[in-house]
Amino acid sequence: MENNNKPIVNLISKPKDMLRTVYTACRTCYSADMPINIYNDANDEEKMLKLIERVISSGHYSTIEHIQVSFAISNVSRACTHQLVRHRHMSFSQKSQRYVKEKGQFDYLIPPTIERNQELKEKFIKFMGEISDKYQEFVDAGIPAEDARAVLPNATATSMVASLNLRELIHIANLRLCSRAQYEIRMMVKGMCDALIAEEPWLKPYLVPKCERFGFCDEDKSCGRKPKLEELKNAANAVAVL
16 A cells, blocks of 8 residues: 655664763773773763764764664665665665565555646556556466565565664765755655654754755755855855955
8 A cells, every 4th residue: 555654763772871982982092091981980971072073073983983773664665775775884674575475555655746746646556556466466376576576666665674883874864864865765864863863962963964064065956055165165265365
């Protein structure tokens, strides 16, 4: 059946003391003290955040790779997960179309641009029904699910457990929260970020579109939210000439 809800994202695993762990990694690089002592003595949140911000802004990203988080993700299309699995330094366990046979009408997602056009939406739903019938025909004829799945579309709904370190999550957020990112993965990544920020509010400034972090846009086509990098360079050059 059609499934028009937004992605369902739940944070299912994260370190107990994320802030102290990242702080310990950062502080260890500049201290003669033992890391365990730094960890046990860390209790000043403002001090910890100040050091973390300075270290991350300097590009010392290895300090946030110690944090691993896991999300349970469902109600997303295969098209969406095909984009997500292109990211590096992640682990995925996804619903298998080889071992899980679709029974009846398979769940699918309708893109918002089609959803808003009633005529095209009806054609889309009709076509999904025809694909479902053909899939079932193949399965009933003894074709293995791993081969019958060849007719299933990118719109087919799926689910997965995705795990990644904090550095990669920040990288993904910076790219996929951009207004130019495809709508569904933007909503899914927003769900991931919101779930983590709800428990670790200090991460909010980092889990944003890259233009918010860096103050400029480096995309070929900008939404206009922030000035283009070239514009800033031209402005700086004009000031230098003066």
